[in-house]
Amino acid sequence: MESCRIINLKLGRVGGFSEAIKIHDYCYVHNIPVWCGGMLEAGIGRSHNIAMSTLPGFSLPGDVSASKRYYEEDIIEPPVTVNEEGFINVPQVPGTGYEPKEDYIEKITVRKEVFSA
Numbered sequence: 200m201e202s203c204r205i206i207n208l209k210l211g212r213v214g215g216f217s218e219a220i221k222i223h224d225y226c227y228v229h230n231i232p233v234w235c236g237g238m239l240e241a242g243i244g245r246s247h248n249i250a251m252s253t254l255p256g257f258s259l260p261g262d263v264s265a266s267k268r269y270y271e272e273d274i275i276e277p278p279v280t281v282n283e284e285g286f287i288n289v290p291q292v293p294g295t296g297y298e299p300k301e302d303y304i305e306k307i308t309v310r311k312e313v314f315s316a
Contacts, residue, residue: 242275
C-alpha cells in the first residue's frame with residue numbers, strides 16, 4: 200500500500216524517550232524518514248524534542264519552534280530561539296541544555312498536589 204512512508208514522532212504520544220528511540224531506530228534501519236512533532240509544548244517538552252531530533256534518522260525538519268512563538272515567558276532558561284537561517288542551535292552540554300525556571304513555575308502554578316508512597 201506504500202503507506203507510512205514518513206513518521207512524525209511525538210515523544211508524549213509514543214510513551215517517552217525509550218519508545219521513541221525504538222521507533223527511530225527501526226525507521227533508521229528501514230530508511231523511513233522521521234521528523235519530530237511538538238509545536239505546543241512548553242520549554243521542558245520542547246527541549247526534549249530538540250534533543251530527540253539530533254538522532255541521525257531525523258532527516259526532515261520538525262515543527263519545534265521558538266519559545267516566544269507561543270509563550271510570553273517560557274518555563275526554561277535559556278528560551279528556545281531560532282537563528283537567522285531558521286534553525287534551533289542544539290546546546291552542546293550534557294542533558295538537554297535547558298533548565299527549568301523553578302521560581303517562575305512556582306509563581307504561575309494554580310494548583311499543587313503532593314503524593315507520597
